Amino acid sequence: MNSTNYSSPTTARDLEQWRLRDRSGEVSASEPASVFAIKSLLYPVIPALTLFACLIAWDEPFYGPYILVGVLSFLGVADLLDVMPPRITPIAVMALRSFIDICVRWALLMIFLYTLLDLSALGHYFSKPVLISWAFVTPLVLWIGEMSAQQMLDRVSSARRTRKAVIIGASSRGVQLDATLAAKSTLRIQVVGFFDNRAPQRLPAECSGRVLGDLGQVASYVSREGVDIVYITLPMSPQPQVIELLTSLRDSTASIYFVPDLSVFDLVQPRFDIVDGIPVIAVCESPFYGVRGMAKRLSDIAISSVAILLLAPVFAAVALGVKLSSPGPIIYRQRRYGLDGKDIIVYKFRSLREVEDGATSFTPVARGDDRLTPFGAFIRKTSLDEIPQFFNVLFGSMSIVGPRPHAVAVNENWRRQIPGYMVRHKVKPGITGWAQVNGYRGGDDLHSMTMRINYDLEYLRHWSLGFDLIIVLKTAFMVWKDRHAY
Numbered sequence: 001m002n003s004t005n006y007s008s009p010t011t012a013r014d015l016e017q018w019r020l021r022d023r024s025g026e027v028s029a030s031e032p033a034s035v036f037a038i039k040s041l042l043y044p045v046i047p048a049l050t051l052f053a054c055l056i057a058w059d060e061p062f063y064g065p066y067i068l069v070g071v072l073s074f075l076g077v078a079d080l081l082d083v084m085p086p087r088i089t090p091i092a093v094m095a096l097r098s099f100i101d102i103c104v105r106w107a108l109l110m111i112f113l114y115t116l117l118d119l120s121a122l123g124h125y126f127s128k129p130v131l132i133s134w135a136f137v138t139p140l141v142l143w144i145g146e147m148s149a150q151q152m153l154d155r156v157s158s159a160r161r162t163r164k165a166v167i168i169g170a171s172s173r174g175v176q177l178d179a180t181l182a183a184k185s186t187l188r189i190q191v192v193g194f195f196d197n198r199a200p201q202r203l204p205a206e207c208s209g210r211v212l213g214d215l216g217q218v219a220s221y222v223s224r225e226g227v228d229i230v231y232i233t234l235p236m237s238p239q240p241q242v243i244e245l246l247t248s249l250r251d252s253t254a255s256i257y258f259v260p261d262l263s264v265f266d267l268v269q270p271r272f273d274i275v276d277g278i279p280v281i282a283v284c285e286s287p288f289y290g291v292r293g294m295a296k297r298l299s300d301i302a303i304s305s306v307a308i309l310l311l312a313p314v315f316a317a318v319a320l321g322v323k324l325s326s327p328g329p330i331i332y333r334q335r336r337y338g339l340d341g342k343d344i345i346v347y348k349f350r351s352l353r354e355v356e357d358g359a360t361s362f363t364p365v366a367r368g369d370d371r372l373t374p375f376g377a378f379i380r381k382t383s384l385d386e387i388p389q390f391f392n393v394l395f396g397s398m399s400i401v402g403p404r405p406h407a408v409a410v411n412e413n414w415r416r417q418i419p420g421y422m423v424r425h426k427v428k429p430g431i432t433g434w435a436q437v438n439g440y441r442g443g444d445d446l447h448s449m450t451m452r453i454n455y456d457l458e459y460l461r462h463w464s465l466g467f468d469l470i471i472v473l474k475t476a477f478m479v480w481k482d483r484h485a486y
């Protein structure tokens with residue numbers, strides 16, 4: 001399927017802002033266990049409890065299908081709502097914004113669940129009054145739970161002793177850390193100042209009047225003032241001043257943290273890990289590891305299986321149309337790059353009279369291309385030529401959502417011209433993707449391809465099951481409305 005580039009609709013921009021805006025309520029190991037538990041489990045547990053309450057209210061048994069819905073809602077809410085966000089002032093603004101945010105995200109999850117139940121023909125196992133009451137009651141309970149939890153967190157935080165901290169290195173990273181700690185009241189950490197060897201005129205304006213001395217004075221200040229935490233934002237290297245600083249701090253009981261500055265890298269799914277006791281930092285990594293990878297694969301299997309069953313008559317009709325419209329194979333097989341840049345075979349219904357395997361050469365289809373058969377033009381415009389790729393998804397070489405796979409010849413051409421091009425292969429290619437729903441479904445010029453890669457990398461940085469759901473819904477809307485495809 002191909003099209004000219006066109007601007008995304010306003011709804012697309014709104015969805016993008018909804019998905020990518022910062023939800024800065026992540027949990028922290030620096031918080032007490034009670035705060036950690038509240039912020040991590042509040043959202044996921046409430047839907048399961050309200051479902052159980054609705055079953056009791058309607059005198060329905062709690063058995064297999066409801067357990068499945070409860071587990072799906074637990075996982076879905078944990079992903080869509082993340083963790084409880086911090087308090088913002090004024091409280092009325094926070095309450096209204098929180099209620100709207102919860103309702104929107106819960107509605108998206110309900111659309112997904114109801115669609116899944118309908119497509120899998122499981123709907124008759126459920127009581128409609130139970131599901132409807134659950135759908136309307138849960139967002140209200142989530143909101144009440146969040147408001148109550150905020151009060152509880154305030155009480156827990158106020159009961160804790162405020163810990164003193166100093167930051168070594170008045171750098172941009174140090175300033176950012178200072179602002180973050182000040183905003184996270186539940187941590188109860190007060191940064192009393194900075195230490196830096198540079199002259200005052202070389203320091204950021206935010207540090208004016210807050211520099212307590214040079215690195216040689218850190219140890220005595222920490223001991224004298226009872227500092228609890230020392231954050232070091234200097235480069236993590238065996239420089240003499242860093243070694244001397246760490247040696248001088250051995251005589252204190254302060255906790256010491258290095259704060260690495262990774263801003264010089266174009267990070268893709270950055271995270272910290274431990275390899276048999278050895279700390280490592282992921283600078284470029286796939287988002288699909290552990291449970292996240294399992295959830296992605298299970299959703300791919302479920303959606304592709306249902307799609308193949310429901311589209312079986314369409315498969316037969318399109319196959320017959322391809323066979324009768326022109327001589328040649330019904331299914332078009334092409335070599336493309338898949339996960340980790342490994343070759344895969346992608347299936348499509350043939351829409352051209354002449355086909356290429358994509359390994360050594362590839363000629364993009366243009367508007368009015370004389371290689372297109374009349375029936376081929378129809379199935380490309382309606383995206384029906386792509387539906388055999390549901391088998392790619394079922395067999396595991398592709399995903400429902402991900403960067404669209406390019407022919408091998410296309411990859412070899414553009415990987416030399418666009419920085420970070422091959423990073424898109426850290427995940428399985430998809431039938432649809434973030435670039436496609438933002439108007440970059442075609443085009444073989446440098447600008448179009450660069451924009452497509454930028455959107456693909458943005459997808460890798462911000463992936464979630466909720467993000468996938470948004471892309472699927474936007475894809476359905478675009479296939480129905482798109483007048484630019486050819």
